[in-house]
Amino acid sequence: MRIATFNILHGRSLSDGRVDVDRLAAAVKTLDADVLGLQEVDRDQPRSLGADLTAVAAEAMGAVDSQFVAALSGTPGGTWMAATGDEQPGSASYGIALLSRFPVVSWRVVRLPALRASVPLWSEHTNRPFLARDEPRVAIAAVLEGPDGQLTVCNTHLSFIPGWNSVQLRRLMRSLEGTREPLVLMGDLNMQRRAAARATGLTSVAAAPTFPAPRPTRQLDHVLVRGRLRAASPAEAVQLPLSDHRALAVTCERF
Template identity: 40%
Template sequence: MRIGTLNLASGRGDDGVSVSRADLVAAVADLDVDVLALQEVDVDQPRSHHVHQAAVLGFPEWRFAATLAGTPDPFASWTALPPALDHGDLTGPHYGVALLLRLPVRRWHVLGLTAGPLKLPLVAPDPRTGSRRLWWFPDEPRAAIAAELDGLTVVGTHLSFAAPTAARQLRRVHRWARSLPGPVVVAGDLNLGGSLSALVTGGRRLVAERTWPAPDPKVQFDHVLSLGGVVGSDPLVTRLSLGDHRLVTVQVAASGRPA
């Protein structure tokens, strides 16, 4: 089984503009993955052509977990949402994470993760004047989606931009994973550089290569992490035509079996 993770960044290319529905589908169509964890996924957002980005990618099994509702500009008010799994029946603009599979899923689960107290400084245009200015964006709630497969559970998630909060959230995911059928693999943008995710959980990184920013990576934020009982082979980190992180993929198998 090949597992991948990609921070989709709402489908934005290097020019900062979200690609069309056709280009989004084309960018993902030929990926050699059985399971794909996606982060920063839009549903019905004006900036991404009102596309339900998880629904159009052609995977037979998928779920989307919205963490925010509303339209993201500096004056819009996001509404934080309790975690729930969507299979295409959401209405209105949303934003969150998705888990897509080409394999049958026995059972789905979702976990909500509370936001941290810190704010992220970003320079962005002021809609009133057009000039760029500094904005302070609050942290947002996060979610983890788990898919129980035959002999493996895969968790997809996107953790806080603040490392202390991300570490707390990852410990919460780890505790939750103990209640799921093992072995368990966590895939996503964990916002924890290098080996920190393995140190927090005692797990094993199945890919160890820098992933962000996509044009010239300086740090690895994107991980496929074994929480025990899984080995990996043939790791690849690839730059796509969209997303601000690089795609991470790896072949996985239960320990003692060929990966």
């Protein structure tokens, strides 16, 4: 079972600044994942041509089940509000998606605690401090009917604010207590591999730097597991013609 996570930067390419849904579809086909977690996913946003990027990816990979979950409603970087799940069809939204070539038995959405205050952070680009405001964060979990039985897969995109992402991750792990194992947690966790393993108590099965895409020096994207699941081969950080992250893919097997 090939598992992949990819922060798609709403489908935008760093080379030309454009969103091209055909380019996104080709990238997803290249990954050839059986289970795919996407972050920074647009739906009905003008900047991504009003496309449903989850539907584009689902068709490209041949997913039999998929679900998009909005973290915010409105325009990222502009006017927005935290999504509740009750947004009107056709309204612009932004969030995460989980897609599977295996049937999904059940879905669960977990809305993570938001940091309401602005936080001073240091900018590597300007060498000056700035006040950062985080966006709402969400996770989606699914019980899949895999080739060797059922398992749980969860995808999320955590805060970029150090420390708060660990708070969110611990909250997410508490919400997953008692879920069917094996458990796979993947996504852009905005922390390094050792910190992710420490905060979750899970085992990392994918080690490769993923950010920034052209010359990655940090691993912000992860695949972690609990239960009788292991990597069948080394993970790949796949550079694709869109996003500022590389996709992270690993083939796993039961044991």
